[in-house]
Amino acid sequence: MAFAITQTCCNDATCVSVCPVNCIHPTPEERAFGSTEMLYIDPKACIDCGACADACPVDAILPVDRLTGGQQEYAEINAAYFEQDDARPAPDAAGHGPIFHAWGRPTFDRVLPPDFGPLRVAIVGTGPAGMYAAKDLLLHTPAEVTLVDRLPVAGGLVRFGVAPDHPATRKVSETFAHVHHHPRVRTHLGLDVGTHVTPGELAAHHDAVIYAVGAATDRRLGIPGEDRPGSVSATTFVAWYNGHPEVAADAVDLSAERVVVVGNGNVALDAARILVSDPETLAGTEIAGHALDGLRRSKVREVVLLARRGPEHAAYTRPELLALKHLSGVDLLIDDHDPRISAAVDTAGPGDKAAVLRGVAREAVDWSVPPETADGRRRIVFRFHSAPLEVLGDDATRAVRVTGGAGELDIPAGTVLRAIGYRGVPQAGLPFDESTGTVPHERGRVTGMPGTYVVGWIKRGPSGGIGANRACAAETVGTLLADAVAGALPAPAGSARAFRRLVRRRRR
Known part of the structure; x- marks a missing residue:
């Protein structure tokens, strides 16, 4: 089998x-x-x-x-x-099957000469991107690695970005755990580059610095009222239920029956799933205690997923959508307000995302009435071809004005979650491209800053899951080592011991 x-x-x-x-x-x-x-x-x-x-x-x-x-x-x-025409690898010229070249860890040991001395490399950020870079350095070079994270807990996206009901995904952190205990690794948690030490001081004590700081904020909607109380970014919501130390326990209000989530990517689906799940099914996970208490008191009965485009262009992946279809006590509904929606679902091919929505109930929803659910069930409503225009209310959110159908309408809601993507933020001492939310670089080498590198979302933008960082890290580390062999790395002025003394002084 x-x-x-x-x-x-x-x-x-x-x-x-x-x-x-x-x-x-x-x-x-x-x-x-x-x-x-x-x-x-x-x-x-x-x-x-x-x-x-x-x-x-x-x-x-x-x-x-x-x-x-x-x-x-x-x-x-x-x-x-494998039934797709372009999925199965083509045979070679002799008519045989594909010749497989095993793709394992990059052979960086071929880059450094045998007599090349150990490098001291600092990695800022302990999420997957930074840890893949650390593993490559430790496995294939004699480098000494300094791990730095501004938070008091390591893990980055795995710890604070993965939903608590995805324990298997969180398990990837076990593959990185041994890195922190490696004899050539020093870890400094709760150390903020730009506050406790300057980027220049960090660089002065290392041959190279790799920034793996991710994308720390959300993209803006750019509509009136999006900063109104009750309008919250998905990054805040995700951090809230994961116990991020910088997000208050009362940051999310679940006292209204309806929540509108703007966006339909995987983060939007995660938020919707957590909001309508039975809290007792989450009790055995790593969800934050204050979030579990808040969900137990929650009055939310309906979550609306608002998408600008149709189901054929949805940003979520099929696996995440399939997970919603099997939630106990939760109904799925498509607001069939636009004829393009049913057409896209009914004509979708077997491998298309829209095909997964076949069998999901469709009806034109009357948004003027409160959420209607029977027997204590909860509901997720997909509203495609509908863009937000304004978050309405006075001292609190009361509705979202949206486009779609014959014109504009107001969807009553007490909470609005903005889930249209993550975005990188400027880093102290580094150049920054405002249009992309990334640090300008060439194959990971920061433009105009010898010895400084980037990896992960701050390098390529918020695209790709955890595993995408493996190849991303391999490229950056390969560039770093090529620079080392070429003699292009600035020599550190301070020792590893001097850096540890500096850190102790600054954090007192």
Whole structure:
């Protein structure tokens, strides 16, 4: 019986490197890698060895005969991928199957000469991007690594960005845990570059500095009233239920029956799912205690997902949408206010996102009446082809004015969550591109700043999941090491011991 990859796939391709028969695609050598929602196992080529399941850092790979409930759909999703004309790798000139070049960890040890002395590299940020960079340095060079994070807890996106009911995704942090205990690693938590130490001081004590600071804020709607009380960014909401130390326990008000979430990406679906889930199902997760208490007191009965475009252009991935379809005690509904919506769902091909919405009830919703649910059930309503125009209210949010249908209408709501994407913020001492929310760079090397590098979302923008940082980190570390061999790194003026003394003084 073949294996199948399921919802929590992180796309870091560890499974690809251990598969003996090249049945997992797309591989990092293939053009589609990084653009698909997940990786897929070819059921016709899989030999049921289980190597991929053992290697998967997020427990996303399971035998097909052990899939239960909603997971059973992933057997079909995996198989359907290989029915596409461009999915299966082409044979070589002799007519044989593809020649597989195992994609493992980058062989950076070929870059540094054997007698090259150890580098001292500081990495600012302990999320996945920074930790993949640290692993590459530690595994393939004699580098000494200084990990710096402004928060008192390590983890970055894995700790404060992944929903608590996705424990398998959070499990990827276990693959990074040993890095903090490595003999060539020093970790400084609660140390803010720009407050406790300057970027110049950090650079003066290291051969190179890699910034892995992510995208710390949200994109703005640019409409009147979006800063009104009750209008909250999804970044704040996610940080609230994950216990981020910089977000207050009372930052989210759940006293109204309806919440409007502007956006339809995976973060928007995460927010909707948490809002309507039975709090007792979350009690055994790592959700923050204040958030669990707030959800137990919550009066929310309906969440509206507002999307500017149609279901065929939805930003969420199919696995996240499938998860919503199997929520206990929760109904899904499509507000069928525009004829383009049903047309897109009914004509969607098997692999299209819109096809997943087949079977979901459709009706024209009367927004003038309170949410109607029976037997204590809750509801998620998809409203496509509808853009927000204004958040209405006086000293609190009371409604969202939207476009769609015959004109404009007001959807009553006590809370509005803005979930239209993350955005990087300027970093002390670094150049910044306001249009992209990133630091200008060339293959990870910060423009005009020898010895300074970026990785992750601050490098490429908020795209790609956890696993996408693996290849991103490999590129940046490769650039850093090439610069080291070329003699292009500034020599540090201070020692590692001097930096530790400096940190102790500044944090008193």
